[in-house]
Each structure stands twice: as C-alpha cells, then as structure tokens.
Amino acid sequence: MIVGIPKGLLYYKYKPFFHTFFEELGAEVLVSPDTNKEVLDMGVKLCVDEACLPVKIFHGHVAKIKDKCDLIVVPRIMQIKEREFICPKFCGIPEMVYHNIEGLPRITKSPIYLYSIDKFYNWAYDTGRMITKNINKINVAFERAIEAQNHYDEGIDDNDFELKVALVGHQYNIYDDFINMNLIKKLHGFGVGVITQEKIDDEVKNNEVKKLFKRPFWTFAREHYGFVSCAIDNNLIDGIIYLSSFACGLDSVIIELIKNKIDEFPFLLLKIDEHTGEAGFDTRIEAFVDMLQRKKRKRGEMA
C-alpha cells in the first residue's frame, strides 16, 4: 500500500510524526515533491479563488500525487491546544480537497485533536485501520510516531550574523522555499540572521498573551504574538519580518495585534500570493535590511 503525504500546510511541523506512523504500519510513504510552479498552477486551477495561497498549494500537492498512491493523508487538524483553534479551513480541508479534485484515491478524513492523547489516538485508530487490521501494530506505530515528533528540533536560531530579525508567520510559508522565494537564504546573504517562534518556550509566550484584554483563541495568534512580544522585550532582535499570505484571515488580526504592541519597532510585512513578483519582493527586503543597518550604525556612533 502506498500512502501519499502532500507537502503542504502543517507538513513542515508534523513530518516526523506522519513519516514514522505510516512507515511503522508497513506502508510505503510517497511525499509530494517540493512546491514548484506546476504544483502551484494546479492548485490555483483546482481550488476556489477566495482561498489563501497555502490552501491552494495544498490542493496542488494532492493533485500531483493522486494517481500514484492508494491513500492520501489530508490532516483535518481541528485543535492543537485545548480551547484553541487554528483556522476554519483546516477543519474542512478534506471536504475542500474531496469536492475540488476529481479522481482521488481514498483520503483520510478523521479529525485530529492534538491536545489529548486519547483523542489523538482516535485519529490514529481510524487511519491505521485503513492500512492494517492489526491493532497492536497501530498502537506501536502511534507511540513511535509521537516519540519521533517529540524529538524533532524545530525552528531556526542563527547566531553568527551582525543583525537578527524575528521571522514570523505560518510554518507553511516560512519553511516552503518556493512560496517564500528563498527568503531565509536571501536574508543570510544580506548578513541577517533569523529566529523563529519555535525557539521561544511556550510558557514564555503564554505569559505574554496574558497581557491582552481577550485570550487569543487561535494557537497561531498566541504563538506569533507571544514570540514577537517576548523577543522585543528581551532585546533578542533588530527587526521583525512578518511573512503572510494574501487573504489569510488569521494574519489580518495577528498583524494588527502585533502592530499595536510594537509601536516604532522596525517591522516589515511581506505579503505573498500567486501573483507576487520576485523583483518587488527582493527590493522590499533589501530596503528593510538597509534601514536596519543604518540604524545599527547610528547607534554605534552615538555610543
């Protein structure tokens, strides 16, 4: 049996889990290729216009591997933390894929609740049964997969650069080098190091969001806001780059929360969609880095 895993959405966060789980079950895992022009074009064609770029690209990944596997993993991640959500589109992604793309093999539709191991096991059980009848095998695969995920060292924290920026945004934008047009490499080329939100402890982020009037009910909002807030207060960074995809419902709110917090702190918002041109994108990054350098030099002279 060949299990297809689309390299989109939260693949970058949970890849150790999914790989281990299906390999332990004895399935052959087929991952879609890195995002490329073909994947993007297919996704844009198949998905509704109003959806955001990452959701469109996910459609492209599914379409790319649909003829080569017997089962495609479409993770319906409902909740990562208790009383928190991620995005409504994640709750309906199997239906979006199912109704937008013709000629699909079987897809996984079971919901994933990550905040409780029992609830999460329900997903493993439902999905594992599509591959094997052996419950014991599913249990072992599930345990090993969780272990692999727990040992996964996520995130970036560069140290050998003159300047450092907080790179904020959803994992599926930050770690997909096609979507973000090699942003991290470009920054390194300019002598700018990067820190991402995974490198800050959850506890610290939670303390930061407690200062808000309302408890943010999105996991990403809590993480992104908490990360930026803590990075500024502890002088970890020289600037913030927020990478957002056009029409992202969450970002429209999170960016506003962050802007309210940071006041005059250097902030660059990079918005991407299927029409973004690389030249304009580069110019904006260059201008921002220039500004950061000037600022640093000025501070140096004054000191």
Place this chain on the structure above:
Amino acid sequence: MKITFPHMGNVYIAAKFLLDGLGIDYVIPPLNNKEALEIGTLYSPEEICLPFKIMLGNYIQSIRQGADTVILTGSCGPCRFGEYGELQMKLLNKIGHNLDFIVFDMPSDIGFDELKRRIKKITDASPKKKHEKYMALMNAYKIITLIDDLEAKAHKLAGYEINKGDCKKILNECKKELLRTNNPKRAIEILKEYHIKMDNVQIEKNRNPLKVAIIGEIYTIIEPFSNLYIEDKLMELGVHSKRTLSPSWWFYNTVILSPFGLTAKKIRKSAKDYLPYGVGGHGQECIGESILAHEEGFDGAIQIFPLGCMPEIVSKSILPSVSRDKNFPILSLVVDEMTGEAGYQTRLEAFIDLLERRRNHVLSRS
C-alpha cells in the same frame, strides 16, 4: 453611560426597546450607509472582513452623537468575529476615542462570573426594579421575533402580491413607525397590527413564483446594506425568498439551545453527507440550508459572504457538488467595500433568468 451597538439586521430594533425598557440612555447609529463603510474602511486593517469595517463606522458615527459604551456579542473562535472587540477597541483608542466595550462572550469561554459581571455593568445603569428588567428582556425578545417573522412573511408574500410593492411598503412603514415610540408594549402592538396588515395583502394564491433561499455568512445576509439590499431586489423581481438565519434565530439557537448542544440540529444533520464537522461561523449551516432548500422545493439558492470569510470559503468549495448532485442552481456572491452595484445586479438578474428558463424548460418537457 450612553450605550451604542453595531447594526446587524433588525437587532437595532430589539436593542432599542430593551434599553428603553431598562431606562438606559442610548444612541442608535445611523442606519448603515456609505459613510459608515468609508469611515470604517479608513481605520480598519485592509484584509479584515466587511462586517468589521461597517461596525467600526457605526461606532464612530455613534460617538459623534455622544455614545461612550459599546455592547457587542462575542465568541471565542474559530472565526474572526471573536477578535472584533479587542481589535476595534484598540483601533478606536489609537484614533483618540475611548469607548468602553461590553462583550457578551459565551460563559463556557469566560466563565459565568465574568459574564454576570459584564451583564451587571449594564443592569446597574438601569434605575428599574428587578422584575421590570426581566420584562424588558422578555419584551425585547418578543419584538425581535415579531419583526423577523414580519420580514420573513414579506419576503415570502412578495412572490404572490397583486399590487407590486405592497409587502415592501408595509415592512418599511412598520420599521419607521417602531422608531417613533419608546414604549416596548406599544412596539409589540404596532408589530401585531402590521402582521395583520401583512396578512391582508391582496395575493394571488395560485401564482407559482420563483423560490430562492438566501444562505451564507450571517452578518452579510441579515444586514441589507452589506448585501446591497438583495432581498429588496428579489421582492421587486416578484421572487419568493427565504432566509433561515436571522437575529431571533441566532438568539434562540446560540443562547438558548447551545448549552444543550441542540443548535441548528436539523440543518446540521442535513449537511452531514457533505460537511460532517463544524468549521466555525455558519459554514456547516450554509451547506445544510442549501440541501433543505432543495428538499423544500426551492428553485435555487444564493450564498453571500464577505471576502476572505474563512468558514464560507470551505462551504463555497462544497456547494458546486451539492448543486451538481441535486441539480439545484446555487449562486455565490462575495461582498466587500469594492463590490460594484451594477455587476452585482447583473449577476443576480442573470441567475433569476436562469431559474426562470429552467422552469419553463422543465414544464415544456412534461
């Protein structure tokens, strides 16, 4: 304390009489208009949804009339509506207005004590006795139910009326007359009178008008300004239209039924084959309603939602399958501050044309 609230369909009528009954000072923002939208768009984040922008415009127009406190219902996800209070408060602060927000979140999210504390903020401002406060609440509920029912009746009967425009006229007169009184009891009387008037509209029973269901995101379907008065347009076209979602429906399903997990049970059950899990907002309801409308013999459905509405994007992906499987035409309309009236009207008329032709076609075949 001078209270104001954002416009959401007929909510302003119920809110007015609730505050009248409580004896609390209030400002009703000017009925939604271009200016409110322009002001709101100016100060809002660019990519936030349309309701946010219009509401912000409502507040600023109310502030100009002396309002200092906003009442807002809330939620804790997953749709953006839950973040409105926090963001709007900060945005207003930034431009120099200091408004107090009283947000009614679900007790499951903020705790009963916190909810009680927030309600107390309002009831403390009322000079009335306890049972009078209770009566004010009951009357407001009665009023919102009556006005929503009257509206639904008008939308239905417009397909049958002999003198074109009767239903619309009665509905509009009723709303105008309601605003002339401050007495909740009198408001109920007025509403009952107008129900009788509406029942007596001359109709042609045997006519078989086109029937269209309005489905989609709740704010944009109950707030006529945001959907470019689609229901008025349908009434003018002699179409019988139906919309399940309304302020009274919302109150009954969200406040009264949700603690028992019974919210929109029938609608959600109908959606099961296509969308088995809730995706926030009323995305699942949107699918369920389209299926129910088909079962009830409607000719088609129109989905309306604001640009970027996350739950409705999920339903928009699924509706073409419903349409194909059931042979049931569904039109999706997306609205934002840039929606042009001419293109919108054209699409609506083309859709109605299509429904008419389909019907003739079916009849000629039989």
